[in-house]
Amino acid sequence: SQQGEEDPQALSIQEGENATMNCSYKTSINNLQWYRQNSGRGLVHLILIRSNEREKHSGRLRVTLDTSKKSSSLLITASRAADTASYFCATFTSGTYKYIFGTGTRLKVLA
Amino acid sequence: GAVVSQHPSWVICKSGTSVKIECRSLDFQATTMFWYRQFPKQSLMLMATSNEGSKATYEQGVEKDKFLINHASLTLSTLTVTSAHPEDSSFYICSARDIGVSGQPQHFGDGTRLSIL
Numbered sequence: 001s002q003q004g005e006e007d008p009q010a011l012s013i014q015e016g017e018n019a020t021m022n023c024s025y026k027t028s029i030n031n032l033q034w035y036r037q038n039s040g041r042g043l044v045h046l047i048l049i050r051s052n053e054r055e056k057h058s059g060r061l062r063v064t065l066d067t068s069k070k071s072s073s074l075l076i077t078a079s080r081a082a083d084t085a086s087y088f089c090a091t092f093t094s095g096t097y098k099y100i101f102g103t104g105t106r107l108k109v110l111a
Numbered sequence: 112g113a114v115v116s117q118h119p120s121w122v123i124c125k126s127g128t129s130v131k132i133e134c135r136s137l138d139f140q141a142t143t144m145f146w147y148r149q150f151p152k153q154s155l156m157l158m159a160t161s162n163e164g165s166k167a168t169y170e171q172g173v174e175k176d177k178f179l180i181n182h183a184s185l186t187l188s189t190l191t192v193t194s195a196h197p198e199d200s201s202f203y204i205c206s207a208r209d210i211g212v213s214g215q216p217q218h219f220g221d222g223t224r225l226s227i228l
Binding site: 033035040041042043044045048088097098099100101102103104106 | 115117143145147152153154155156157160202204206216217218219220221222224
């Protein structure tokens, strides 16, 4: 079964605005990753954050992880129309050696 | 960067046909590959974990005889949808991890869109 729940399910913003997506999970994890998927394509890895890390940055992306709340957030700053895609979190637990994906957030950035 | 090639990218075939999908890691070795299924506007559902040289591990509810997985080498895993029916129509995506690099994310193929008529 899917472990991660993401909200919002869909988000529509204007170009230049920030977009925040949240992911919650149920069990202990080793790391959490965020992926992007353009329509009809495979997934592109964005950021990996380990369980002992609280925040990571990569360009316009900022990811936070709160293991006490079992939640993570992805912030995209100064969004662009090209950021329009679906974004998924995925958790990895070494005990199960599996990646479990969240339900995803469909982001639409309007030019 | 690490590249995973998935082939074919699109298949349309008649009901009852068996379809084979290949997943190759092009520039790294992968003892483990994963097969996912994705319905429109939904998330990826893990179907099975493909292990090189041994049997695949299937998730609950996934029919082993329906979805045959073979991981014959460190760079190739195949998923065969046997006697496919319209309800098998979906987007199938594979991924692989580089065994030589610890703590790294999985790398995804571009997916295969399967349409059964």
